[in-house]
Amino acid sequence: MSAPPISGYPPLPRQTEIWQLWGKLRQEEPQLAGNLAGFVAKMTSCLQEAQAEKEALELTLRKRDSDHHREVQQLYEEMEQQIHQEKQQLQAESDSRGLALTSQMQDVLEAKELEVQQLAEGQRELEAQLSHLRSTHQEAASENQQLREAKRDLAGRLEEVRGQLQVTKGRLDTVRGRVSWQMEEKLRQVAALPGLGVPGAGEKAPDPQDVSREESPLPGLFGDNDDWDQLLSSFGSPPHGALQLCWSPPPSPRATPGPQTPRVVRQISISEPHALLFDQKSSSDPDRVPRTPPGVPFSAKDSKEMDSDEQDDRVPRTPPGVTFSIKDSKGMDPDEQDVSAEQPVEPRDQDPSQEPESRPEGRLLWGLPGLPAVESGSQVAATFKVLIPLEDGLPPHSNSPPPQAPAGSSKQIQASDSDDKGPGSWGPPSRAQPGAEAGPQEPTQATHTMTEQETQPGPSPTTALEGVGPAKPPRQREALQQDLHATGSEPGLGFQRARALTLGPAEPFQGLASVGLVPTKRLEQGQADPAVQEGLPEGLREAHGWVLGLGELPSLPHQGLEEEPRAEEGEQVDQGGQDLGSEQSVEAHSLETANLEHPQQDSLLISLPSATPQAQVDAEAPAPGKPAPPPVGAQPGAGPQEPTQTPPTVAEQEAQPRPSLMTTHTEQSPPHSREPRVESMLEDPGTDSREAGLIPPPGDPMAGRPQANPDYLFHVIFLGDSNVGKTSFLHLLHQNSFATGLTATVGVDFRVKTLLVDNKCFVLQLWDTAGQERYHSMTRQLLRKADGVVLMYDVTSQESFVHVRYWLDCLQDAGADGVAIFLLGNKMDCEEERQVPTEAGQQLAQASLQAGMQASHVTLKAVKCLWSGFLDTLASRGEGTVPGTTAHTEMGLPRH
Numbered sequence: 040m041s042a043p044p045i046s047g048y049p050p051l052p053r054q055t056e057i058w059q060l061w062g063k064l065r066q067e068e069p070q071l072a073g074n075l076a077g078f079v080a081k082m083t084s085c086l087q088e089a090q091a092e093k094e095a096l097e098l099t100l101r102k103r104d105s106d107h108h109r110e111v112q113q114l115y116e117e118m119e120q121q122i123h124q125e126k127q128q129l130q131a132e133s134d135s136r137g138l139a140l141t142s143q144m145q146d147v148l149e150a151k152e153l154e155v156q157q158l159a160e161g162q163r164e165l166e167a168q169l170s171h172l173r174s175t176h177q178e179a180a181s182e183n184q185q186l187r188e189a190k191r192d193l194a195g196r197l198e199e200v201r202g203q204l205q206v207t208k209g210r211l212d213t214v215r216g217r218v219s220w221q222m223e224e225k226l227r228q229v230a231a232l233p234g235l236g237v238p239g240a241g242e243k244a245p246d247p248q249d250v251s252r253e254e255s256p257l258p259g260l261f262g263d264n265d266d267w268d269q270l271l272s273s274f275g276s277p278p279h280g281a282l283q284l285c286w287s288p289p290p291s292p293r294a295t296p297g298p299q300t301p302r303v304v305r306q307i308s309i310s311e312p313h314a315l316l317f318d319q320k321s322s323s324d325p326d327r328v329p330r331t332p333p334g335v336p337f338s339a340k341d342s343k344e345m346d347s348d349e350q351d352d353r354v355p356r357t358p359p360g361v362t363f364s365i366k367d368s369k370g371m372d373p374d375e376q377d378v379s380a381e382q383p384v385e386p387r388d389q390d391p392s393q394e395p396e397s398r399p400e401g402r403l404l405w406g407l408p409g410l411p412a413v414e415s416g417s418q419v420a421a422t423f424k425v426l427i428p429l430e431d432g433l434p435p436h437s438n439s440p441p442p443q444a445p446a447g448s449s450k451q452i453q454a455s456d457s458d459d460k461g462p463g464s465w466g467p468p469s470r471a472q473p474g475a476e477a478g479p480q481e482p483t484q485a486t487h488t489m490t491e492q493e494t495q496p497g498p499s500p501t502t503a504l505e506g507v508g509p510a511k512p513p514r515q516r517e518a519l520q521q522d523l524h525a526t527g528s529e530p531g532l533g534f535q536r537a538r539a540l541t542l543g544p545a546e547p548f549q550g551l552a553s554v555g556l557v558p559t560k561r562l563e564q565g566q567a568d569p570a571v572q573e574g575l576p577e578g579l580r581e582a583h584g585w586v587l588g589l590g591e592l593p594s595l596p597h598q599g600l601e602e603e604p605r606a607e608e609g610e611q612v613d614q615g616g617q618d619l620g621s622e623q624s625v626e627a628h629s630l631e632t633a634n635l636e637h638p639q640q641d642s643l644l645i646s647l648p649s650a651t652p653q654a655q656v657d658a659e660a661p662a663p664g665k666p667a668p669p670p671v672g673a674q675p676g677a678g679p680q681e682p683t684q685t686p687p688t689v690a691e692q693e694a695q696p697r698p699s700l701m702t703t704h705t706e707q708s709p710p711h712s713r714e715p716r717v718e719s720m721l722e723d724p725g726t727d728s729r730e731a732g733l734i735p736p737p738g739d740p741m742a743g744r745p746q747a748n749p750d751y752l753f754h755v756i757f758l759g760d761s762n763v764g765k766t767s768f769l770h771l772l773h774q775n776s777f778a779t780g781l782t783a784t785v786g787v788d789f790r791v792k793t794l795l796v797d798n799k800c801f802v803l804q805l806w807d808t809a810g811q812e813r814y815h816s817m818t819r820q821l822l823r824k825a826d827g828v829v830l831m832y833d834v835t836s837q838e839s840f841v842h843v844r845y846w847l848d849c850l851q852d853a854g855a856d857g858v859a860i861f862l863l864g865n866k867m868d869c870e871e872e873r874q875v876p877t878e879a880g881q882q883l884a885q886a887s888l889q890a891g892m893q894a895s896h897v898t899l900k901a902v903k904c905l906w907s908g909f910l911d912t913l914a915s916r917g918e919g920t921v922p923g924t925t926a927h928t929e930m931g932l933p934r935h
């Protein structure tokens with residue numbers, strides 16, 4: 040028996056083997072077969088149940104699948120519907136937009152069409168105008184043609200008139216001969232009368248007029264002019280006498296009725312010798328007929344027969360009121376009368392350059408009835424000459440200056456002349472030139488010279504400038520500057536001379552001039568020359584001059600330094616009890632050399648440790664453009680650098696070596712370059728360099744120590760952004776001149792200023808810091824030693840003013856709360872570019888005061904108060920410091 044296959048299930052693999060096992064089991068263990076059948080049945084039922092569950096599950100699955108399909112279908116339909124709606128919406132929007140665009144386009148199109156229509160109308164109008172113009176042109180052409188014909192007609196009539204004139208001339212001769220014959224006849228008859236051998240004086244000669252009336256047909260010949268009677272009445276005058284006749288032609292028949300035109304008065308001059316206005320010419324040579332310009336009296340011969348129409352035709356050719364000079368020029372060609380206006384006459388003895396023109400003004404001179412008769416050509420020429428000066432044109436010699444020109448015009452001429460003159464011709468030419476120029480032009484010269492003096496300094500007393508001359512034109516001043524530098528064998532000498540020029544006789548502050556200058560910022564070529572200050576605004580110059588004037592302080596002129604040798608010998612305290620002694624800028628390195636060998640500076644020089652090799656290298660190899668420092672121990676100012684002609688104090692001060700200690704410059708920066716050329720060799724002013732003896736540290740007793748012990752030593756640090764003018768300000772303090780072409784400070788720079796006040800020696804070490812950010816760390820270190828700070832900003836730079844806060848923070852960080860701070864707004868001369876109002880500076884100063892710092896807002900003009908405030912405060916408090924100690928001193932507000 041074989042086991043029934045499990046329904047619904049495929050036979051298991053190796054089923055035959057199972058069946059074999061089953062058969063074997065039934066044979067060997069028949070009792071177990073029943074259990075297995077039951078098991079199989081049970082399993083079958085379980086499988087059937089599982090099958091049913093499976094089917095149920097499949098049903099459920101199918102149902103859910105259909106539901107899902109349905110949902111998806113529904114969603115799909117909804118989405119489709121939504122998309123459709125959106126599509127319709129977009130379509131509607133685009134349709135509406137298109138409609139709007141279409142309408143807009145339609146409007147634009149209509150407007151354009153309108154424009155086109157207007158243009159077309161305009162074109163039509165233009166065409167109509169063009170055709171009208173064409174017709175007008177044709178009319179004008181026909182009129183021209185008619186005029187030409189009329190001209191020809193007139194020419195024919197003119198020929199007729201000429202013929203008539205010839206006839207008239209012949210008849211005139213006949214009449215004249217007849218009149219003379221009749222007169223002789225009458226005389227003979229009178230002489231033949233009995234009782235009258237000689238004609239008495241009381242007898243009258245026969246009236247020629249009567250004779251002419253009786254026998255002469257002249258009135259008829261001369262037409263209807265009523266004034267011919269006068270002519271005839273004068274006909275009996277001697278032949279050489281000139282006959283004048285004034286007559287007026289009848290009104291022109293072409294004249295339009297209206298205001299009465301002035302009567303044309305013609306002066307007819309008949310002179311017997313036929314002295315013509317112009318060359319005598321044969322009538323057969325019309326080409327040589329002189330031409331008469333419009334308005335010029337033309338000569339007509341025997342124009343008596345000219346009919347009124349003919350003369351009326353000529354009237355418009357001359358201005359109304361012009362008198363014609365009609366001469367009895369028998370030898371003249373009648374064409375002379377037909378002189379056209381376009382053919383000017385050149386009188387014989389007339390200057391061609393004075394060719395007269397037809398001007399209305401001319402009629403005032405031409406042939407006024409009261410004028411004497413023109414008897415000769417020379418008189419006519421004289422009339423010409425009279426006319427010419429009234430012409431508007433300038434006389435040909437007007438370009439040349441008048442002998443005595445008025446001062447105003449002379450000034451201009453003088454100025455232009457001076458520009459054109461060469462360098463050698465400049466100067467006071469009026470004094471050198473005798474004659475008229477020197478006389479009336481002298482005031483102008485004086486004014487001009489004053490102007491020059493305003494823009495350039497006075498003459499230098501130095502020999503180097505003697506040949507230059509006191510007044511150089513601006514162009515030459517540049518050359519002068521170059522000369523100044525070229526004259527010296529090296530830049531230092533040129534600088535010294537220029538400096539000497541600066542400190543001329545008018546120099547009010549010579550005694551306070553500095554001894555040396557730290558060459559951290561070198562002067563560019565000519566910058567020390569006073570001419571350099573020409574580019575400076577006037578206000579700035581004034582400000583600087585005012586600053587350094589120290590007028591209110593008892594200044595110590597020249598003898599201040601001259602007395603210093605005595606001070607060096609222990610007599611410094613006795614320097615006359617001057618309130619303010621001298622100020623000097625000494626570079627640290629120079630202090631060593633400036634000792635007893637150079638007594639003028641000894642009292643103010645500060646001892647330093649011996650120059651290091653580096654310093655010696657600096658001294659031996661100065662940078663180009665920098666005055667070469669003399670060897671250590673050598674007397675400054677000796678050698679070729681010493682300007683022998685400059686005043687000793689100034690020259691030696693300028694000749695002081697200026698080796699760089701704080702910074703080293705190896706090349707000259709171009710003017711106005713704000714980039715340092717050489718990096719500072721000083722990384723930390725209080726460390727290595729100081730140890731090397733190059734840098735006197737703030738508070739170092741040896742640094743800045745003068746030969747005589749100072750009573751007070753203070754460190755004043757100039758702070759502020761780059762380009763605010765710190766170095767310029769310092770230079771101004773020392774050099775009494777504004778330096779241009781300064782390069783940006785590298786590292787830190789310092790100068791020493793020594794002031795003697797009330798027999799107290801104040802030594803101020805002025806530290807010029809670099810405003811550039813890369814040097815701020817160095818500056819911060821310096822701030823710890825500060826006694827006073829001049830915090831500067833540029834009134835034309837808001838940024839520099841904003842950064843004042845930063846510098847105040849730096850001061851606080853450095854623990855400099857007790858430091859006196861002077862807030863200084865610079866560049867006040869640039870008022871137009873001002874960005875920081877004065878009130879803002881004052882407010883900031885007050886705010887700083889509230890913050891515990893003393894600050895005051897000072898202007899450049901009030902800088903002298905800075906020094907006086909410094910010194911007064913220090914002296915009154917007695918808080919000075921002996922060299923070697925450090926003391927912070929509080930300073931009061933400067934007195935304004």
Ligand SMILES: Nc1nc2c(ncn2[C@@H]2O[C@H](COP(=O)(O)OP(=O)(O)OP(=O)(O)O)[C@@H](O)[C@H]2O)c(=O)[nH]1
Pocket residue numbers: 579711759760761762763764765766767768778779780781782783784785808809810811865866867868869899
């Ligand atoms: N108009 C005008 N210009 C000035 C004045 N002071 C300085 N300057 C100009 O400002 C520029 C900067 O001057 P510096 O003295 O070199 O400025 P600084 O603050 O020392 O700059 P740092 O080198 O960064 O320290 C220069 O071109 C000067 O000519 C002033 O009072 N008026």
